[in-house]
Amino acid sequence: MDLSIEHGVNFQNSLSSSFFTQEQQSLELLQSSPTVSFYQALTVVNNIIFTEKNRSLTKPEIAVLKGAWENQDFSEIGQQSGYKTGYLQRRIAPQLWNLLSETVTKGQQVLKRKVRTLLTEVVINYYQSNPHLELPLFDSQFIKGQLPSSKLSNFYGRQQELYHLKKLINNHRCISLAGVPGVGKTALSAKLLAELSLDSTQHFDFLIWKSVTHSVRLQDLLGELIDLIQPDTSLNLPEYTQALITALIKHLQSHRCLLVLDGFEALFKTSNLEQRLDYKIFMRRLLEEEHKSCVLLTCRALPNEIHAMSKDDRSILYFRVDGLDTDAALNFLSDQGLTNKNDCLDLIKTYRSNPSELATVVQKIKHFFSGSTEIFFKHKTTFITDEFQSMLDETFGESLEQTERYIMIYLAKKLSLDPTPISFSDLLIQLNSSKNISASTSAIIKALEKLEQLSLIESIKHPTTKEIAFTLQPVVKKYINTDPLGLVQPQNSFPSLANTF
Template sequence: MAYSASLQLDSSSANAPSDIHLKSSTLQKLTLEEALDVLNELVYQARTKSLSEPEIIVVRGAWYDQSYEEMSENSSYKKNYLQRRVAIDLFDLLTKVIGNGEQVCKRNLQACLQAFINQDVIKGSKLPDVSKFYGRTQELVYLKELIATQQFNCISLVGVAGIGKSSLAAKLISDISKDKIFGFDFFIWKSVAHLPTIEDLISELLEILDPQFISPNYTQAKITLLLKVLKQKRCLIVLDELEVLYQNPQLNLDYLIFIRRLVEENHQSCIIVTNRVLFDDFVEFINTKRPFQFIRLEGLDTDSAIKFLGERGITDLKRCQQLIQTYRGNPSELADVVNRIHNMFGNTEIFFENPTTLVSKKLENILNKMVGNILDSIHKQIMIYLAEKTIEGSESITITTILNNFKLTHQVSISTLDLVKALENLERMSLIESVKNPVTKEICFILQPVIKKYVLTDTLGIVHNFDSSNLKIAS
């Protein structure tokens, strides 16, 4: 990782409450009266029965951080009754209603309800479901630290397909929306997977931030207006799946110009982008010390991955560790292989008696597009070279070995500079990994087992389809 309220509510419970009005243009802290009104409506919708008097006592006590002893002293109900009868059932219900995947309890009731109401502030596209979220504790802490400093206009989450970039960004928003210390006025989630033009994207952002704005006709004027708004209002904007820009060079250029202005010009907001590729412009931002940072996501930590697999029926520790190693803790690939084990093999023992590395259809399709549309001949030959060499027993290949042997093995003439650039590009595209030898400190390169399997099988013949005559001659 670059790493208070009256106990008496209007209990005309014969009438169902009307639609719940939770709209707010800013993240305002709830009063207890407001909280009870909202909870009463939500609870009624869930069970057609309003909050009871003892339930209101528990809510009030939780709101003011009272112990159950204090709740009992201020009411006619016994402590054990409030704690063991009322609270347990109430918090189980509230977990389903407002928890969004988090267990609601006395300690976090206020935060969970605030986050539930703040969902109206999260505009744009629908967030990924993070009701089941595993690990990423360090990454979340680091991201919150970066955002709290208000020193970074843009943060990029980079990593291979399925590693959890979008889930991490969504979890971050969910957490931050519970904490006013960050001071955000708006959260905006926008997927760009459908390749909207930069004009359409900016117009939509402006419409979300203030529908009364009259959007200018020209792109740069639109960006200037958006930046003015981002100075006035503190916003957290997520642009998800930015790697699709590789499919359209002109759109790629338009977006990078837009992001450059977001990075280089002054405002109080933060933009998070998720992408599989660390763009050249992003590297430049880092090298020139612009207010930009990136995190390269690795797989889930071992404990989180074991929990992930255990909830899917893989409980043997040794087998879990084997799967985690092979699929590098990638939650999407782990979920796919577990499904295929259950559907095709029946149980893990049969699968491990017939060991193989499975490539998910999702990852295969992504790799087909990247290899077929983006990689040139030298990139493909490097991936083939690394795949073949690691089959022969080496787990990783040193940079020295590559520089000395690649040209001979593949009978190509290419300058050292171009070879190094190609390795850098492959790493930025999350297709190869670099590690430092702990003893020699030399950089080594590896292919993840899943990507190696893809290269070697090459079902569509895309990887091995290249024209060696296009390779540059060494000078």
């Protein structure tokens, strides 16, 4: 697997016929996991003790339990919790072991060295006996910032992506999670933080979530981030931007943090050039200055200023987020009441397993077609969500150069006549013979690279010849051909373009 900046990280869909409920998946994951998280164990222990004794564990008891779970000696527990070692060892621990033996393990003696083994078994049995209960989604005390819980309660698949991200965050200073609207970038990054908060083998001091879906002053953002790491310091923060950046980087140097900036590209959508320059300098310093933290950026595509930095061999890893794998997409559609596998596979192919796009078509099938895919496919059409159309409106209205726009129009018209992907050589011939546009081969390649980066075109390599060919998602193709706002082919842009097809 190529993890280079140019190729990014890309996961392809695979076909399967298995259908599992979210509850079955959670239980199987818990049973197959070599360890239960401390937070899950603490939740179960507190539930049992509250039922039996009408009280919850105290802070000193939690400190002892967590230390025993992590196989620490009492001096380490005391240093980390702030309580005296003798107080924890001689007073709190004996009473806690007796309490757990009486209520949680029902008479089986709990000792410090057996805590993890015994409680792991208790947690598994607890959820087997109470299948209606949900596993804790995350440890809210460990995550700084407001994690979007709604993204976690309806999470499907992505186990391979999560596995690789957990490896990558240990070796990279900055990772960009890029993909089209609705594909699940926010959900994936939120799930990553949630799982890390429950995983005692991951050693981050802080997991920080910050949504930046609208442009804000860098000074304000820096102040909020510093306050999340070290609360109650706002009165002592430096006044100037560069000093604030230095203060944040010092925190990232002294603490190992995983910082998620969700919706990162919004910070560069301001027309204020000074603000854009501030953020450019901020990112340059994050990439160049030594620290032991990782910054995760979710965005449709890196802003031009930051993309230029990634080409300068600085440490930004491009991680492409595609649609759900076919298993997960089938599970999603099944839970929505669509059970005809062939129809579901057709929808998955059309909408590239984009969960937001699939949710939209499901809602319309339920509302207008009585929930019947059979009736829907008799009158089949392609829907475009408002979010996806807004992205395309912005792209065609503001972002595309003439060559890029011509390529998109040509692909849409050609694929409407024949769905076979169009080879790079055929595309070159078409562009070179066109009277409407003049572009060198290097300019055409640059345009194709940008369109791929923006997830507007899809590339496929021939298995034998290895020649690259291009195609479009049906949603993008429909937008171009219908041109709902007249942004695809503005008047007089290509005076005789229609005659070339």
